[in-house]
Amino acid sequence: MYSVKEAESIILTQIQPRQETEKVSLEAAFGRILAEDISSDLDFPYWDNSAMDGYAVRYEDVKDTNPENPVTLKIIAEIPAGKVPEKIIQPGETARIFTGAMLPAGSDTIIMQENTQKQGERVAILIPPEKIGLFVRQRGTFYRAGNTLLKAGIALNSPEIAVLATAQATELTVFSRPQVAIFSTGDELINPDETLQKGQIIDSNRYALTAFVASLGAIPRPLGIIKDNPDLLRETIRKAINSSAIVLSTGGVSVGDYDYIEGILGELGGKILIGSVAIQPGKPLTFATFPNGCIYFGIPGNPVSALVSCWRFVQMAIKKLSGLTEYQNKFLRVVTRDTLQSNGQREVYLWGKIEIIEGVYQFQLASGQHNSANLINLAGTNALAIIPQGKTTIQAGETVEVMTGLPL
Ligand code: AMP
Ligand code: MG
Numbered sequence: 166m167y168s169v170k171e172a173e174s175i176i177l178t179q180i181q182p183r184q185e186t187e188k189v190s191l192e193a194a195f196g197r198i199l200a201e202d203i204s205s206d207l208d209f210p211y212w213d214n215s216a217m218d219g220y221a222v223r224y225e226d227v228k229d230t231n232p233e234n235p236v237t238l239k240i241i242a243e244i245p246a247g248k249v250p251e252k253i254i255q256p257g258e259t260a261r262i263f264t265g266a267m268l269p270a271g272s273d274t275i276i277m278q279e280n281t282q283k284q285g286e287r288v289a290i291l292i293p294p295e296k297i298g299l300f301v302r303q304r305g306t307f308y309r310a311g312n313t314l315l316k317a318g319i320a321l322n323s324p325e326i327a328v329l330a331t332a333q334a335t336e337l338t339v340f341s342r343p344q345v346a347i348f349s350t351g352d353e354l355i356n357p358d359e360t361l362q363k364g365q366i367i368d369s370n371r372y373a374l375t376a377f378v379a380s381l382g383a384i385p386r387p388l389g390i391i392k393d394n395p396d397l398l399r400e401t402i403r404k405a406i407n408s409s410a411i412v413l414s415t416g417g418v419s420v421g422d423y424d425y426i427e428g429i430l431g432e433l434g435g436k437i438l439i440g441s442v443a444i445q446p447g448k449p450l451t452f453a454t455f456p457n458g459c460i461y462f463g464i465p466g467n468p469v470s471a472l473v474s475c476w477r478f479v480q481m482a483i484k485k486l487s488g489l490t491e492y493q494n495k496f497l498r499v500v501t502r503d504t505l506q507s508n509g510q511r512e513v514y515l516w517g518k519i520e521i522i523e524g525v526y527q528f529q530l531a532s533g534q535h536n537s538a539n540l541i542n543l544a545g546t547n548a549l550a551i552i553p554q555g556k557t558t559i560q561a562g563e564t565v566e567v568m569t570g571l572p573l
Contacts, residue, residue, distance in 0.1 A: 168554065169477065169512045172442045172450070176478055179438065179454050182318070182488045183410065185341040191329055194321045196382055197339035198488045203315040205332035208305035213268040214246075216300040220259045220281055220288055221272035224297040227290045235282070235289040244269060259288060268301055275300035318490030320382075340488035345378045346405035347371060348388040350398060350416040350426070351466060356390065369540060370415040370464075370471045377475050378413070381483045393423040402429055406459040410486060413479065416466030418449045426463045427451055435461060442478075443554060445511040446470035446537035450478065460486070468540035473514050476549065476571050496551075498564045503530040505552055505559040513552040516543055519567060528567050547571055 167175065186200040215221065222238060230236040238259035242252045246265035254260060254271030262268070262275065277300060280292040294300075308314060314332055315325055321339075329337065354368040361367065368390050378385040386409055391401045398417070405412040417426045430437055430453045439452035447470040451463030460482060464474045477494065484492035499519060507513040517530040528550050533542035549568045552559060559565050 166441045166443050166448075167439055169442060169444050172439050172444075172452070172478065173481070175438050176452055176482055177485060177492075179452075180460060180482050180485045183340060183343060183486055186338045187341045188336055189339050191326065191335045191337065194329065194337050194339065195323075195326060197321050197337075198382070199315060199317050199319050199321060199325075199337065200340045200488060201338040202313050202317050203329065203332060203334050203337075204311055204313050205308070205334075206310050207332070208310045209308040209331065210302045210304055210306070212304050214302050215262045215264055215266050215268060215275045216302050217275050217277040218263050219275050219277040219279075219300070220290070221254060221262045221269050222259045222274050222276055222290065222294075223254060223256065223272055224274045224294060226256060226259075227274070227276065228293050230290045230293045232291045235291050237284065237287045237289045239287055240283075242269065261288075273297055273301065316490070318488055320489060342382060342384045343410035343483065343486050344384045344386050344408065345483065346386045346388055346409035346412045347374045347378065348401060348405070348414050349390050349466075350393060350414055351390070352393045352423070354390045354416075369468050370466065373468065373472055373540075374413055374415065374464075374475065377472065377479075378483065381480065381487070383411075383483050383487060393417060393425065395425050395429060398425055399429050399432065402426075402461075403433055406433065406435075406455050406457065406461065410459065411479075411483065412459060412461045413464055413475075414462075415464045415471045418451045418463040418465055420449075430461060430463070443511040444473070444477065445507070445513045447474040447477065447514075448511065450474050452478075465537075467537040469516070469537045469543055472540075472543065473516075473537075473549065476568065477514065494568055495570045496566050496568050497526070499526045499528050499567055500562060501528045501530070501550060501559055501565045502561060503528075504561045505530065505550055505565060507552040507557055509555050509557045512554045514549040514568070515552070516546040516549055518546055519548040519569060528565055 227236050241258045242260040244250050244262045244266045250269035254269050260269045274294050282289040349368045349371045353366045355365050375385040375387050417424045435453035435455050437453045441448050442450045449465045453461040464471050481492050531542040531546050551566045
């Protein structure tokens with residue numbers, strides 16, 4: 166049995182960012198992962214321009230002005246945004262200018278209009294600027310043409326989309342989304358729209374995993390419920406590994422008489438690299454690779470174990486395969502409001518919520534039973550508190566390591 170860290174490292178070693186890319190338009194790029202470095206042949210700002218509505222002046226002319234005896238300048242032009250200035254500002258002259266408009270040659274500083282008083286053809290500058298260049302956005306000070314603007318491997322959210330638009334990158338190369346096959350195994354399982362007979366269990370894992378995979382930007386391929394029948398399982402797994410980058414099955418990976426998955430993976434040429442992990446919940450995790458590059462996760466059937474395995478291990482695997490540079494899980498230390506307990510034998514993950522209480526992040530354990538079959542109190546959680554192997558108690562008020570960013 167591997168430790169959580171060992172399992173993480175085995176999994177990550179097997180996964181390389183996929184090579185398949187596709188072109189998408191900027192409109193369709195939100196949420197995708199960039200597969201090329203982006204640069205622009207434009208400087209940002211494109212040219213010196215005004216950060217204020219006001220007057221473009223020569224610093225020399227106005228540096229000694231004061232409200233009692235203000236310098237007055239002749240207004241020789243009006244420059245709205247989008248218009249190219251035609252005149253050069255000479256000593257004693259100014260141009261009326263608006264936010265975003267190009268700075269006229271000869272001027273070097275903007276006086277905001279609140280610090281001026283218009284007097285017909287002239288304007289009085291009431292307050293001197295603190296320095297030359299005030300309120301001028303200088304060409305190239307945000308970005309110099311030719312440098313890398315966005316790096317391959319980042320996810321495209323609204324700020325990056327804005328940068329791409331301004332760089333005129335209207336067609337982009339992004340990583341194509343990996344397909345993830347999902348199926349549930351167990352004779353006891355029924356679909357949510359069927360009538361529950363005695364002894365049966367409703368398949369929640371298929372829905373949980375489909376949502377989980379979609380939340381990571383991959384394409385879920387749900388294959389439904391497969392009975393605990395070795396022939397059916399073998400056929401399903403064979404199809405899944407030949408048509409998907411990753412396969413997630415739940416159930417059938419414990420040591421019970423109906424747990425066939427590991428055996429079948431071996432028969433189909435899979436290399437089983439992990440058979441169990443010292444984690445609670447989620448110990449019976451199977452991880453295998455196939456010669457065609459397919460990655461297989463045999464996930465425990467209990468609904469909480471299934472999602473904890475997904476968050477802890479599958480999440481980073483899908484992110485890395487998808488081409489994301491930042492694929493690692495995110496941990497932070499916060500104060501726990503509840504005492505957390507473990508028998509010390511495995512690394513324990515307790516579900517709950519990180520909340521801002523009196524301005525400080527704190528961990529609050531989900532109320533109700535912490536049992537790997539209790540999916541009810543998993544709803545609404547956003548974090549897992551971790552009790553390291555060998556430790557039995559973390560007292561309320563102490564700090565605890567918490568895994569965050571669960572795609573709930
Ligand atoms: P297994 O790993 O197949 O032994 O399953 C462990 C437990 O999880 C059993 O109580 C199963 O009934 C339950 N279980 C397995 N698969 C699912 C599923 N897809 N949805 C909900 N519960 C499940
Ligand atoms: Mg089962």
